[in-house]
Each structure stands twice: as C-alpha cells, then as structure tokens.
Amino acid sequence: MHSSQRQLFFNHLAQTSDFPLALEIERAEGVFLYGQDGKRYFDLISGIAVSNVGHRHPEVLAAIxxxxxxxxxxxxxxxxxxxxxxxxxxxxxxxxxxxxxxxxxxxxxxxxxxxxxxxxxxxxxxxxxxxxxxxxxxxxxxxxxxxxxxxxxxxxxxxxxxxxxxxxxxxxxxxxxxxxxxxxxxxxxxxxxxxxxxxxxxxxxxxxxxxxxxxxxxxxxxxxxxxxxxxxxxxxxxxxxxxxxxxxxxxxxxxxxxxxxxxxxxxxxxxxxxxxxxxxxxxxxxxxxxxxxxxxxxxxxxxxxxxxxxQNLAEQANAKGELIKSLLVHPKIKEVRGQGLMLAAEMESFEVLKPIIDRCILAGVITDWFLFCDNSMRIAPPLTISEGEIREAMGVISGILG
Structure with a gap:
C-alpha cells in the first residue's frame, strides 16, 4: 500500500520522470538511509556526490x-x-x-x-x-x-x-x-x-x-x-x-x-x-x-x-576505491573505472544493468547509472565509509550478480 506521504509526493511534487525511486526515507546517519519501516539502505551514491562526509556528520551538525x-x-x-x-x-x-x-x-x-x-x-x-x-x-x-x-x-x-x-x-x-x-x-x-x-x-x-x-x-x-x-x-x-x-x-x-x-x-x-x-x-x-x-x-x-x-578522508579514498575494485570482479562487469571513490562499473548494456540496480535497492544497497553512460553502475559512497561497510555492500552486489 502507498503511504499517505507517498501519495502526496506523486500528487503535489513536480515529477521529472515516470519512474522516480520514491523511497520514503525517515532518517539518515553516516553511510545509511533508513526507511519508514526501519529498513536500512547503504547510500553508495552519496545523494549524487553530495554527502562526502556522510549523512548528518556530528561536526557538521554542531556547526549548523x-x-x-x-x-x-x-x-x-x-x-x-x-x-x-x-x-x-x-x-x-x-x-x-x-x-x-x-x-x-x-x-x-x-x-x-x-x-x-x-x-x-x-x-x-x-x-x-x-x-x-x-x-x-x-x-x-x-x-x-x-x-x-x-x-x-x-x-x-x-x-x-x-x-x-x-x-x-x-x-x-x-x-x-x-x-x-x-x-x-x-x-x-x-x-x-x-x-x-x-x-x-x-x-x-x-x-x-x-x-x-x-x-x-x-x-x-x-x-x-x-x-x-x-x-x-x-x-x-x-x-x-x-x-x-x-x-x-x-x-x-x-x-x-x-x-x-x-x-x-x-x-x-x-x-x-x-x-x-x-x-x-x-x-x-x-x-x-x-x-x-x-x-x-x-x-x-x-x-x-x-x-x-x-580525518585525512581524501587520502583514504584511493585505498577504499581500490578495495571496491578488488571486490567487484564478475563476468558481468567488463571493467571498474575511476579514481578514489568516484567509480563506474561497466556492464554490457542498460538492459543488463537496470535489473541489477533494482535488485540492489530491494536488498538495501542504493546505486545508480550515469546520464550519458547508462550501462555503468555509479559507485560513489561517502568518504567516511569503512572497510567493513565496503565489504558488506560489495557482498550484496556480488550476490545479486550471482
């Protein structure tokens, strides 16, 4: 069932596509978003390269x-x-x-x-x-x-x-x-x-x-x-x-x-x-x-x-990016390009990629594609993501890849 908020979202917020994600997020912390039902999602795209220090970083909140x-x-x-x-x-x-x-x-x-x-x-x-x-x-x-x-x-x-x-x-x-x-x-x-x-x-x-x-x-x-x-x-x-x-x-x-x-x-x-x-x-x-x-x-x-x-987050980004590359090895992935924590995992086509992205979201891992490269998965998590969180999130993606 649609929640009342979800229905109001479609009724009153200008839509820019016929298929918004329409996830109803209640709160966010660090690398995670939490749905109204308490479901946890890894944010592997940082709100499209925004949440570099994670969601609601304590020092950012204190400054605000x-x-x-x-x-x-x-x-x-x-x-x-x-x-x-x-x-x-x-x-x-x-x-x-x-x-x-x-x-x-x-x-x-x-x-x-x-x-x-x-x-x-x-x-x-x-x-x-x-x-x-x-x-x-x-x-x-x-x-x-x-x-x-x-x-x-x-x-x-x-x-x-x-x-x-x-x-x-x-x-x-x-x-x-x-x-x-x-x-x-x-x-x-x-x-x-x-x-x-x-x-x-x-x-x-x-x-x-x-x-x-x-x-x-x-x-x-x-x-x-x-x-x-x-x-x-x-x-x-x-x-x-x-x-x-x-x-x-x-x-x-x-x-x-x-x-x-x-x-x-x-x-x-x-x-x-x-x-x-x-x-x-x-x-x-x-x-x-x-x-x-x-x-x-x-x-x-x-x-x-x-x-x-x-916290030397920029300097850590390269090692974290290399860890992601080492964990994303699968026949469906042609290559993983990128530098630091700005990565693209290329697949054969959008038709191959889109169902994987959809299943990842259902499994609690939010990824995306690129406007002008729709056969590549966007992976750009907060710079604060830990090694354990990387391994857990990549494990979910690898499991979905099969």
Whole structure:
C-alpha cells in the first residue's frame, strides 16, 4: 500500500520522470538511509556526490546548530561582513595554495563568489568569462554535464537533453574529452573552456595529465580562460582535495558545489581578484544573488572541509576505491573505472544493468547509472565509509550478480 506521504509526493511534487525511486526515507546517519519501516539502505551514491562526509556528520551538525544561534540570512550577497562566509572563503583559497606545474596566467585563485548550487556556479563563471574577455564563444565537452539552467545546459553534452529547450546560448562548440586534436578548436574567439577534470555523467572518464597540460597551454596561448568544473570531483572524492591536483594544472576559474556543503545547499566559483574585479563596474553589481553564501550553509561547508582535512578522508579514498575494485570482479562487469571513490562499473548494456540496480535497492544497497553512460553502475559512497561497510555492500552486489 502507498503511504499517505507517498501519495502526496506523486500528487503535489513536480515529477521529472515516470519512474522516480520514491523511497520514503525517515532518517539518515553516516553511510545509511533508513526507511519508514526501519529498513536500512547503504547510500553508495552519496545523494549524487553530495554527502562526502556522510549523512548528518556530528561536526557538521554542531556547526549548523552554532550558527543557528547567531543569525540566518541578513542581507543579499556581498554587502555585510559575515564570519561564516569569510572563514570559508579563506579556507577554500588555502586549499589552492599549492605548487601546480602549469599555473594560471591570470593569477592565483584568491577570490570566492558563493552560490546556492553547482549550476549557479557555472552560470556565474560563464558571465565572468564573457565579461573579462569580451568574447562570445564557449567550448565544452561532448557528454559533459554542467547543470540544467539555460546557460549551463547550453554547454552540457547530449543533444537529447537540450533539443526541446532550444534556442539556447549561441556560440557553443564541443570537443571530445581527452582528445588532443580537438584543442585546435580553442581560438581567439573563445571566452572559456569549461571542462570536468574527470568526466562524471559520461561514466567516470579520466584523461591523461598530458592532455590537461596541453589544454592549459592552448588556453594560455589564445587568451581563453580555463574553467575546471569540480562540482562532483571536489572536496576529496578522487584522492586529493581537488582532482586538478592529480594533473598538476591550475585553472583560471574553479567550480565547486555538491560535496562542499556536508548536505547543505551551497556552491562557488573561484578566481583571482584580477578576474573577479570586472563585476564591480560597467555595470555595478555585475553578478547578484540573494541567498548565495547563506551563513548556515557556509558554516556547514567549513566544518565539512575541516573534517575532510583532519580525518585525512581524501587520502583514504584511493585505498577504499581500490578495495571496491578488488571486490567487484564478475563476468558481468567488463571493467571498474575511476579514481578514489568516484567509480563506474561497466556492464554490457542498460538492459543488463537496470535489473541489477533494482535488485540492489530491494536488498538495501542504493546505486545508480550515469546520464550519458547508462550501462555503468555509479559507485560513489561517502568518504567516511569503512572497510567493513565496503565489504558488506560489495557482498550484496556480488550476490545479486550471482
């Protein structure tokens, strides 16, 4: 029988597919979600790369409670000095005070603009690139995902998701992720190249370090900005705090969201003060948000950052990912790709994968597929998952694989 809540969900919440999971979750803790009947589910997708420090981490909750006792929203972004914003911005800048082999010609990232989400971070970065360069074109990758608002959708991959919303932004060109010859498409008309360091919705695709060095050099040569979308890869998921650390290439603009908030809504685009300064005039208030950098979200984000650092969760992600790979060996699995705890287990087809995902959920293990790679199982658990929890969850998947 449908519970009354479940029926109201279908009656009154806008639906985005004909087959939502419709799991009725009562509470969450660590790597687990709990249904109304007390059934326990492993969350092996972290709410799609959000719950990097697990659900309701005690230090995140403490930071939220402490901020609730001080103030909530005070004023639109950028007018008042708010301690949670200032402390978080400083901490984020410090994560990038590293030695990269290929630096940005536009200066070190030392300025943060807070948003409510990843797609808003993308939109802000696109405006910044157009305003700074005065150029009309953007380059993104085939099968990339950058968000669902109109600008972000314009640079996302897969025409299937875009065709019924056209016309979108003009001047968008696409390249193959990791394909060196395509870099010739980056020209003096290019405002920015927006690229995921690791292709997320394309099924966890990892280009070589040499590719990113060539990309950095091409952007520098033609004066285009290099924008790294680390909305899924940031905050420790791939074994370093930012995935770009693995390739040694420094972006001009860095995007973050998802795992940034410890479960609270927040995003950011980050750049040098030199770049950000263009929002100050012609026009004044060149980019505006009411709730971006909400103090409670900023407090939660700072606590999340500190937990990842103090508990070495990024450094542990590689070993945990390798353990998952070693346990997911089965004739139905063609390969397990990925870095850290951002993994994709590829199977023959969606028709093979989908029943396995459904049976996993019934058995208490939540997995998923990828928007642009529907024959691969998404495995991206909280970074806090223990070895015992990994073995138990992988045992369930292996049992279902047969």
């Amino acid at each position: 409670h402490a901020q609730l006792d001080k103030y909530l929203h005070l004023m639109v972004y950028g007018e008042y000095v708010q301690s949670p914003q200032v402390k978080l911005a400083e901490a984020l800048v410090n994560t990038l005070a590293l030695s990269y082999e290929s630096p940005s010609p536009f200066g070190l990232i030392d300025s943060v603009y807070f948003t409510n989400s990843g797609t808003e971070a993308v939109e802000g970065a696109m405006k910044l690139a157009k305003r700074y360069t005065g150029r009309p074109e953007f380059i993104s990758c085939v099968n990339a995902y950058h968000g669902a608002t109109q600008g972000a959708l314009s640079i996302s991959g897969a025409e299937f998701f875009k065709r019924n919303f056209r016309p979108l932004l003009p001047g968008i060109k696409q390249i193959q992720h990791g394909h060196l010859p395509d870099l010739e498409k980056i020209s003096c008309r290019t405002a920015a190249v927006v690229i995921e360091v690791i292709g997320g919705e394309s099924g966890v695709r990892i280009p070589s370090s040499a590719y990113f060095h060539a990309l950095r050099q091409r952007c520098t040569d033609v004066g285009a900005l290099l924008v790294f979308d680390e909305i899924q890869t940031g905050f420790g998921r791939t074994g370093t705090f930012w995935a770009s650390e693995n390739v040694g290439v420094y972006p001009d603009i860095l995007l973050s969201a998802k795992g940034m908030g410890g479960g609270m809504p927040i995003g950011a685009f980050m750049a040098s003060t030199q770049l950000m300064a263009v929002f100050r005039d012609n026009p004044i208030l060149g980019h505006i948000t009411t709730f971006g950098g909400h103090p409670v979200s900023c407090a939660a984000s700072l606590a999340t950052l500190q937990v990842i650092r103090s």
